[in-house]
Amino acid sequence: MRFISGFLVAILLILIAGALFVWSGAYNVAADVPHWKATSAVLEIARERSIDNHSDGISPPPLDDPELLESGFHHFHPMCRMCHGAPGYERLEFAKGLYPNPPDLTTDHIVEEFTDAQLYWIIENGLKMTGMPAFGPTHKEDELWGLVAVLKKLPQMTPEEYRAEVGAHGQEGQMGGHHGQTGDANSGHSYGQEEQAAAFESDSPQEQGSAREEVQSEGTDSAQPEGHSHDDDHAH
Ligand code: HEC
DSSP, X not given: OHHHHHHXXXXXXXXXXXXXXXXXXXXXXXXXXXXXXXXXXXXXXXXXXXXXXXXXXXXXXXXTOHHHHHHHHHHHHHHTHHHHOBTTBOOOHHHHTOSSOOOOTTSTHHHHHOOHHHHHHHHHHOBTTTTBOOOTTTSOHXXXXXXXXXXXXXXXXXXXXXXXXXXXXXXXXXXXXXXXXXXXXXXXXXXXXXXXXXXXXXXXXXXXXXXXXXXXXXXXXXXXXXXXXXXXXXXX
16 A cells, blocks of 8 residues: 555656646757657657558559659649759758758658558658648648659659659649649649749759749748649649
8 A cells, every 4th residue: 555655656746847847948849959869769669650550551553653643743843842852952941950850752761661651641641740741631642642653753863854854844834824724733733933933944953042942932932822722623
């Protein structure tokens, strides 16, 4: 009996100490101060196990479908490249200050570490407390699979091949306009014309100055409300 009450008092004291620590503000939430090693290790295991568990039962369609790939490139360039980079494209400045840092998706680790179903789940649901957004609420299933198809291709792509893919689709996007006058589903993306121009017209993407990059992120912000309407007229 005595042992049990001693144990309960110890637990109570730990809870009170924990509450005081949280309330005191001593914990530093700054993004430029890394987690303790132990916290990182626990988060890493939680992430791995969670992705594994939640992606169970998702079955991928054939990912070599050219249409899927085309739609994937069309979405990858404006939605993922800013944070993750792409062949020949550096991450934008803001992404370098994110904690955890968005990983480079052009290395083999993507294909080696994750199954297609796991990649789909990550893109669909995002990753809590990391800055990795959930794209499921705004995109259709085949669009998300298109992104998985792109991820599988990126590690073998040269910057020239990548630019050829996104350059071609970028032009379609610009000519189509925003509200589907042409009935072209590719036309309704949520990015300003200036951003597309900046993203697709530069001859040396790697050397783009930070000023241009900043204009791009501003373009993204201001085009956001208008862009949301595109979900309705997206045909693929
Ligand atoms: C705002 C920045 C941001 C954007 C935009 C973004 N991501 Fe991420 N993404 C992250 C961060 C940060 C992580 C790292 C999470 C972690 O370490 O747990 C991540 C992780 C991932 C991972 C897991 C990779 C790994 O090695 O752990 C995949 C796959 C991924 N993102 C795909 C995408 C795709 C595809 C898109 C576009 C549809 C995208 N991301 C857009 C920030 C972003």
